[in-house]
Amino acid sequence: MIVDCHVHAGAGDGFTGPWDTRAPLTAYLRRAREAGIERSVVFTAFRDDYALANREVARLVRERPDRLLGFAFVHPERDRGRIGRMVAEATRELGLCGLKVHRHGLPVLVTGFGAAFTVHFTKRAELRDYRDTLDDDVELLNRFLLGALDEGLHVLPD
Numbered sequence: 001m002i003v004d005c006h007v008h009a010g011a012g013d014g015f016t017g018p019w020d021t022r023a024p025l026t027a028y029l030r031r032a033r034e035a036g037i038e039r040s041v042v043f044t045a046f047r048d049d050y051a052l053a054n055r056e057v058a059r060l061v062r063e064r065p066d067r068l069l070g071f072a073f074v075h076p077e078r079d080r081g082r083i084g085r086m087v088a089e090a091t092r093e094l095g096l097c098g099l100k101v102h103r104h105g106l107p108v109l110v111t112g113f114g115a116a117f118t119v120h121f122t123k124r125a126e127l128r129d130y131r132d133t134l135d136d137d138v139e140l141l142n143r144f145l146l147g148a149l150d151e152g153l154h155v156l157p158d
Helices: 026-034 050-062 083-093 130-137 138-150
Strands: 002-012 037-044 068-074 098-101 109-111 114-119
Touching: 002 050, 002 068, 026 037, 037 050, 050 068, 050 083, 114 138
Parallel strands: 002 037, 037 068, 068 098
Antiparallel strands: 109 114
């Protein structure tokens, strides 16, 4: 099975590109089927209010549960103080099955596979081996981990 793991969907409010304006799914789903893509992970286009946008993604997923898997979207700065509630609503009430963290403007890289992942606060675009992690911003990582705990999210540091 082929799964496209990065599809923006719905309406955004940035108006500079397909990732933050309108990302309708009709043409995409047709092209995906033609390419042999059976499932797609969708999350909102960039928005100022991701709680509202996550509800829209859930509606889109309910319309096409045979093709779409929905991820919630959060921004670590703008959504500070409500991320735990947003993730709880997204998973328990909306039926979304994953999380995308909007990192635009933040020096962060997430590595891993499936449910096992690690967050690296770095300016690197990729990590080749453990030596590349030695210049991670440890202070920012600690703030992230403590902030996650404050939100009720338990993230294991690597």
